[in-house]
Amino acid sequence: MSEIAATGISVLLVDDHPIVRQGYRRVLESQGDLHVVAEADNAADAYGAFKAHDPDVVVLDISMPGASGLEAIRNIRARSPRARILVFTMHNEAVLVKSAFAAGASGFVTKSSEPSAVVNAIRSVARGERAMSDDIAHVLAEDSLSPTGSVLDQLGEREIEILRQFAGGATTEEIATHLNLSVKTVQNYHYLIKSKTGARTDAQLVRLAATCGLTRI
Amino acid sequence: MSEIAATGISVLLVDDHPIVRQGYRRVLESQGDLHVVAEADNAADAYGAFKAHDPDVVVLDISMPGASGLEAIRNIRARSPRARILVFTMHNEAVLVKSAFAAGASGFVTKSSEPSAVVNAIRSVARGERAMSDDIAHVLAEDSLSPTGSVLDQLGEREIEILRQFAGGATTEEIATHLNLSVKTVQNYHYLIKSKTGARTDAQLVRLAATCGLTRI
DNA sequence: TGCAGCTCGGGCAAATTTCCCAAGCCGGAT
DNA sequence: ATCCGGCTTGGGAAATTTGCCCGAGCTGCA
CATH class of the missing domain: 3.40.50.2300 (Response regulator)
Structure with missing residues (x-):
């Protein structure tokens, strides 16, 4: 054939x-x-x-x-x-x-x-x-397509940690407490992670974290 | 014809x-x-x-x-x-x-x-x-054999549909457009679903939807 | 030395969330 | 027939979060 x-x-x-x-x-x-x-x-x-x-x-x-x-x-x-x-x-x-x-x-x-x-x-x-x-x-x-590789490679250590906790179901306040940060900082990270990864929704963020193995569901 | x-x-x-x-x-x-x-x-x-x-x-x-x-x-x-x-x-x-x-x-x-x-x-x-x-x-x-009331049993048809789309990554506006509802109504459902299921976070909602088989990740 | 990138947070307008409420509709119970 | 309860649909208003801008300290690296 x-x-x-x-x-x-x-x-x-x-x-x-x-x-x-x-x-x-x-x-x-x-x-x-x-x-x-x-x-x-x-x-x-x-x-x-x-x-x-x-x-x-x-x-x-x-x-x-x-x-x-x-x-x-x-x-x-x-x-x-x-x-x-x-x-x-x-x-x-x-x-x-x-x-x-x-x-x-x-x-x-x-x-x-x-x-x-x-x-x-x-x-x-x-x-x-x-x-x-x-x-x-x-x-x-x-x-605006960036030449970066895997989605997680764009993220810093702190960003990944916050994404992990967020995807795990933690609230902003909880994350701030866990990491000893101000709520404002966590909010800023939240926003930053979304823009870096292109996720437009918290749900997309969770799915992203899950597919990257950051969290299990 | x-x-x-x-x-x-x-x-x-x-x-x-x-x-x-x-x-x-x-x-x-x-x-x-x-x-x-x-x-x-x-x-x-x-x-x-x-x-x-x-x-x-x-x-x-x-x-x-x-x-x-x-x-x-x-x-x-x-x-x-x-x-x-x-x-x-x-x-x-x-x-x-x-x-x-x-x-x-x-x-x-x-x-x-x-x-x-x-x-x-x-x-x-x-x-x-x-x-x-x-x-x-x-x-x-x-x-039919499972007596265990799934979390989904608490939810109505519309609520389940909105939860599915939300967990799939859709924004509130997108859901409203898809279902021909006002943004306000979708927001209210969003809130209602959270209170009914006990989820305090969007991320928890996504995980819930995933474990119920409503969405796959 | 200097640049680049991460980390941390303030500010502020715009948007969303959070509740509370009301009205129509429908099915089941009385 | 009537009432009750639940689903669906949205308004309103206060509280909170987002989106995006900014500056500052730190580190590593060229």
């Missing part, structure tokens, strides 16, 4: 929902130049499938947000730096997007995009270009 | 993601007996499309959570009690499932299901039977 790849773009589909995979497979294959050569339904299998089929593009459709998808990206890129990975999800949080690119993704498109935008993104990524959908470009633009 | 219905099952697809709709459409139509006669990308349009095409089955694929989906179900059923609605989502919380059936759904399948299970569910629903995927039956079964 690998002869096909010579005339088109071979794709590995990663998604945990079987029927979603099948739907995308049909949409992609109707394009003529796109060929789904393999599927995987979890992050762990993704690399095995990648190694076995050496696809031109990996389309990672992570419906659930964070960690396992990012892990899969790192997993593949660490061992095959030439891999092209297009993240395809319904989430559009700046933190997630940045993390995905930092982890080595080549593109990021949301499910709100038109089908044509998605297939064009696959073609762009296959050519080695970076691709993202308009809405993603928008959130990133506002967020 | 309605002559087709005589030989098969006509389907109305409701989903907010264009490419997802297109994928499902191809999967369903490849079955031979299933025909997608219309699509809608939001709850508001769903009833209009239903009235215009009178499909045998409505497949409601609400990736974005709930209330608007539940509303759409009630909306359709209230005016066309004969309507057969199959909810098709990635969520598998008992609360949601029960709400959906209470709202008048005929079936509930998750995206984790095999494509064959999904199309069979559509056929079952078209015959007027009730249908649900194995995993849904499982969570409902466990739920």
Whole structure:
């Protein structure tokens, strides 16, 4: 079957929902130049499938947000730096997007995009270009993309400690007491952490802390 | 076009993601007996499309959570009690499932299901039977056996929906927009949820939602 | 020496949270 | 039929927090 790849773009589909995979497979294959050569339904299998089929593009459709998808990206890129990975999800949080690119993704498109935008993104990524959908470009633009790596690398020791306690459920006053700081300082850290990580919500902050292993839930 | 219905099952697809709709459409139509006669990308349009095409089955694929989906179900059923609605989502919380059936759904399948299970569910629903995927039956079964009142039992439908979106990282404005409520109302729910659950912090709320399976991290 | 970055906090306007309250609606109990 | 209670929806007003600006002390490093 690998002869096909010579005339088109071979794709590995990663998604945990079987029927979603099948739907995308049909949409992609109707394009003529796109060929789904393999599927995987979890992050762990993704690399095995990648190694076995050496696809031109990996389309990672992570419906659930964070960690396992990012892990899969790192997993593949660490061992095959030439891999092209297009993240395809319904989430559009700046933190997630940045993390995905930092982890080595080549593109990021949301499910709100038109089908044509998605297939064009696959073609762009296959050519080695970076691709993202308009809405993603928008959130990133506002967020003013910084070349920093993992989200936690941007944070100082104190910031991480405060984030940990906050994500653990502590109030601002409690954190101030624990760390012998003024409430004002803790508030400022809270704000600083949010701007550094791109989280716009306390909830996003908690999710971030959880996916980074800062807290367990 | 309605002559087709005589030989098969006509389907109305409701989903907010264009490419997802297109994928499902191809999967369903490849079955031979299933025909997608219309699509809608939001709850508001769903009833209009239903009235215009009178499909045998409505497949409601609400990736974005709930209330608007539940509303759409009630909306359709209230005016066309004969309507057969199959909810098709990635969520598998008992609360949601029960709400959906209470709202008048005929079936509930998750995206984790095999494509064959999904199309069979559509056929079952078209015959007027009730249908649900194995995993849904499982969570409902466990739920009915557990006398332990989950924290979620204290919360109403709206509260749960708002908690879900909040824990997912949405801002108050976003939730208000999604659910067509005033910001003030969402704020009040936010407060109410905290007092009902005893959470004193947004972070505690997120953790609570996560442990209840309302959101994944 | 000097810059850069972390840590710590003040200030102040704008926004949000916290409570309390009211009204409509609906289902169940009386 | 009526009342009670709970859900849903929002207003109001005080209290608190956020967002963003600032300065200052400390450290490490070039």
